[in-house]
Amino acid sequence: MKASRRNIVIAVVLLAVLLVLPFWPKIRQALAPAAGEEVSCTVTVACQAEALPELRAAGVALEADGTLFSTPCTVTENSTVLEALKTAAEAADCPVTTQGSPAYVTAIGDLAAGAHGEASGWTYTVNGEMVMDSCDTRTVQAEDQILWTYVTAWT
Numbered sequence: 001m002k003a004s005r006r007n008i009v010i011a012v013v014l015l016a017v018l019l020v021l022p023f024w025p026k027i028r029q030a031l032a033p034a035a036g037e038e039v040s041c042t043v044t045v046a047c048q049a050e051a052l053p054e055l056r057a058a059g060v061a062l063e064a065d066g067t068l069f070s071t072p073c074t075v076t077e078n079s080t081v082l083e084a085l086k087t088a089a090e091a092a093d094c095p096v097t098t099q100g101s102p103a104y105v106t107a108i109g110d111l112a113a114g115a116h117g118e119a120s121g122w123t124y125t126v127n128g129e130m131v132m133d134s135c136d137t138r139t140v141q142a143e144d145q146i147l148w149t150y151v152t153a154w155t
Contacts, residue, residue, distance in 0.1 A: 043088035044070035051152040102134030
């Protein structure tokens with residue numbers, strides 16, 4: 001009897017861990033003490049060079065270098081890359097659309113994932129390094145240079 005009760009307790013604990021695990025980054029962020037300090041970073045949203053002719057032909061408004069916008073922004077300590085993007089995009093009057101958890105950026109402005117071929121979509125780097133963490137879990141550090149790039153092909 002004791003062994004079966006112990007097995008049930010272990011099973012319940014494991015189930016609880018498996019249910020909480022996907023949401024842990026958001027839970028940890030919610031439980032973190034309120035951040036009072038601010039962090040400055042720069043958010044740039046641009047298009048892959050190879051995609052520029054196609055995007056311009058489709059009428060996408062871009063600067064000469066393929067940039068949609070680039071702006072310094074200030075976010076609170078422990079803010080995520082997604083929060084920095086939304087702050088910068090709001091200042092540039094450019095909507096951001098996401099889906100899922102972990103979050104995936106499906107559109108910035110008029111550029112949506114899948115709109116210019118199956119491989120088209122958004123990717124980001126921080127300080128020139130490709131980041132494999134979800135944008136809603138990666139936190140911004142002071143002076144980070146965040147580059148969001150719309151790609152139409154992975155080269």
